[in-house]
Amino acid sequence: MAVYTTVDDLTLAAFLSGYDLGNVLSFAGIAEGVENSNYLLRTDKAHYILTLYEKRVDADDLPFFMEVMTHLASKGMSCPLPVAARDGSILQKLMGRPCAVFSFLDGTSSRYPNREKCRALGASLAEMHLHASGVTRRRPNALGPQSWQPLLDSVGVRADEIAPSMQAMTQTRLDSILESWPKDLPQGVIHADLFPNNVLFIGDHLTGVIDFYFACDDVLAYDIGICLNSWCFEADGSFNITKSRSLIRGYQTIRPLSDAEIAAIPVLAAGSAMRFFLTRLYDWLHTPKDALVSPKDPMEYWSILGFHQSVSGVGAYGFD
Incomplete structure (x- = not known):
């Protein structure tokens, strides 16, 4: 279970109006993870991940995490790339929680990798x-x-x-x-x-x-x-x-x-x-x-x- 904060349709639409992500095709919670609320967002442009940061994550640490991912992605590493809103900001607020939108990565994890x-x-x-x-x-x-x-x-x-x-x-x-x-x-x-x-x-x-x-x-x-x-x-x-x-x-x-x-x-x-x-x-x-x-x-x-x-x-x- 990794959806602690529910986002309703109207709130989501208002939030996404600040981005250029395309028209929403589907929006569903992701069951993996334990720290934050994660959603898979599908639009007619691409797939994205919306993450709402719950209480166990210190909001003061978020700029560091965003820089790490942005920097590594700029070097060609396959990691989530934070997506900026129209105003250029990466970190936003949604349902009273800090949040961010990320690029989607294909693939699956393996419990016992070879x-x-x-x-x-x-x-x-x-x-x-x-x-x-x-x-x-x-x-x-x-x-x-x-x-x-x-x-x-x-x-x-x-x-x-x-x-x-x-x-x-x-x-x-x-x-x-x-x-x-x-x-x-x-x-x-x-x-x-x-x-x-x-x-x-x-x-x-x-x-x-x-x-x-x-x-x-x-x-x-x-x-x-x-x-x-x-x-x-x-x-x-x-x-x-x-x-x-x-x-x-x-x-x-x-x-x-x-x-x-x-x-x-x-x-x-x-x-x-x-x-x-x-x-x-x-x-x-x-x-x-x-x-x-x-x-x-x-x-x-x-x-x-x-x-x-x-x-x-x-x-x-x-x-x-």
């Missing part, structure tokens, strides 16, 4: 990291390492509701990650949420990267850790080194990693797993029973975290 898709994802991620160097606005990572201890503290002893001694075990694992967290690695704009449902394909050809609403400035290789966790673990929880090797090789064909970045992959991947475990844990314990979106099971990422903290070196990820 190694060819993983390689294409790696190459596209590297291209994004290189092209985004021209983005002028800055946005610190609000869910970076500095946020993990406060997140755990906010959960407190309630962590033990999902497993005995979970608070203590999480604290031990978190201390280990923070003590080993790398310094002085290359930084820039990262996607920070590049799960398979945010990448579109036709066959094995990558046609689009979407959902930039966690994008921020952070360690570039941290994005690789996020992708290893979300692309390279199978339904049974096992790590697929073949997919990992393909993803990393795809990345390195575009942006070769330094020795320091390669050496940091295990802790960066562990940190990514900790970040998603903690945010899922918080949502698991705090989301109301009648909420429109069901929280995701944090234990999936607890298992992933255990894998990263058990490996003996970068060879476990397919590095030669």
Whole structure:
């Protein structure tokens, strides 16, 4: 469910009068996603996506997100392009919500992508990291390492509701990650949420990267850790080194990693797993029973975290 705010026909017509999008053929809510309300708008000119930003998105961050997508699209990347209204503005208001219209991208996502898709994802991620160097606005990572201890503290002893001694075990694992967290690695704009449902394909050809609403400035290789966790673990929880090797090789064909970045992959991947475990844990314990979106099971990422903290070196990820 990803339509929290309903837009009626009259309100939509008044809103679209400020654009040159053509005559409306259809307008329907999109069921994917969890953060915002999304609609597919079909006109006699093209297809578009209308996004209304709900309360979990800080309106002050929207200009950064718009610049990231506009800049990447200008560099030839397949990502949503914000569409300006007649007055030249991109961000608008609709139903009391900030909103924007975007170009439509063809393709479908894959829950368990194959190694060819993983390689294409790696190459596209590297291209994004290189092209985004021209983005002028800055946005610190609000869910970076500095946020993990406060997140755990906010959960407190309630962590033990999902497993005995979970608070203590999480604290031990978190201390280990923070003590080993790398310094002085290359930084820039990262996607920070590049799960398979945010990448579109036709066959094995990558046609689009979407959902930039966690994008921020952070360690570039941290994005690789996020992708290893979300692309390279199978339904049974096992790590697929073949997919990992393909993803990393795809990345390195575009942006070769330094020795320091390669050496940091295990802790960066562990940190990514900790970040998603903690945010899922918080949502698991705090989301109301009648909420429109069901929280995701944090234990999936607890298992992933255990894998990263058990490996003996970068060879476990397919590095030669």
